[in-house]
Amino acid sequence: MKNRVLSILLFGVYLLYACDSDTAENFPTQVIQDSRVSDSIFEILLDDAKLICMDFYTNQEMEELSDIELKEYHFAPILAALQSVYLDSISTASSDIRKYNVHALCPEKLHKTRISIDTTNENFNSWKTYGFSNNLSLDLLINEYDLQLDSIKETQYMVHTGTGINQESLAGELKKFSFIKKAQAANCIGDGSHIEIIYFNPDFIQLIYSYGWGDCPSGCTNRHYWELGIYGSGLIELLSESGKELP
Structure with a gap:
């Protein structure tokens, strides 16, 4: 119990430190594979980052992505954030996201x-x-x-x-x-888990991970959400958790 309280206190100190504007770190604008991420997982996260990037720029009407090959500076920061979540060993949310294999819809x-x-x-x-x-x-x-x-x-x-x-x-x-x-x-038929980006800064990215289940080929009848803030320093912050109780 004492160890758990100590861990929470240390995490709180780390959070305050990471949020300080003087210590903010920007995400990389070139693709970097963390050495702790296997090649197979990296390829999945790379596709996730590209899909999230395409949806974000289209929905926000920020910049038309017309080239066949997506530019690294568009999706590399998102990829870095996804790797941070995948490797996070502190947050229960990150653990659940790995457990339920949550990725972007329709690779x-x-x-x-x-x-x-x-x-x-x-x-x-x-x-x-x-x-x-x-x-x-x-x-x-x-x-x-x-x-x-x-x-x-x-x-x-x-x-x-x-x-x-x-x-x-x-x-x-x-x-x-x-x-x-x-x-x-190609387009997907059916529904499933998904990752959506709702805020994008050079040093902070806000993502909503959602896990869907129950008749997903026709449209998932149940869904659970994790809203995460990811800092360029690698810190993960659970902003909210909602939806149906996980199965």
Whole structure:
């Protein structure tokens, strides 16, 4: 019991210290992988950061993210905050977030674009068979983003990438080729857990993590929320917790 009280007091001192304007630290604007985060978890958090970034800039109408490859200075601070939460060993909220495997909804949006094709076209058939199309502009896209084709049915294919990119912008570029009749970034079907950013400063990011359960393919009937403040110093502050009791 004494150890627990001491830990709480030390955390309080740390919180006051971290919140002092003279000691504020900014999040990095370049992607940095914490050595304590495994490669597989890092890739998941990287996708989370990109998805959160895209939603934030779109919802806030702050800056149009029109490039296919998202810029590091947009999502690197968010990634740093996510790593801080994942590695936090003090907050019960962080522990629950790891336990319930809470991540951003719909990573498919970063990795897949659905296209409709004129399958008689020589460029397309070369792409499907050999991995290059003999169309210089398309081959530049194929090489730069390692675009892979998966057949869905007849004239429909899925273009997928290993690296998370702005698939909406990629779809816009693919539609410029006459033999690609339609192109649209993938969308999720159903519901699930999610992470949303509501405040973004160079040294402070406010996130809402939510865990959904109960018939989530149709729309989660239950949801639990954690609102966290993450400082550039790595400190995690639980601002509020609400929703249904966790299962």
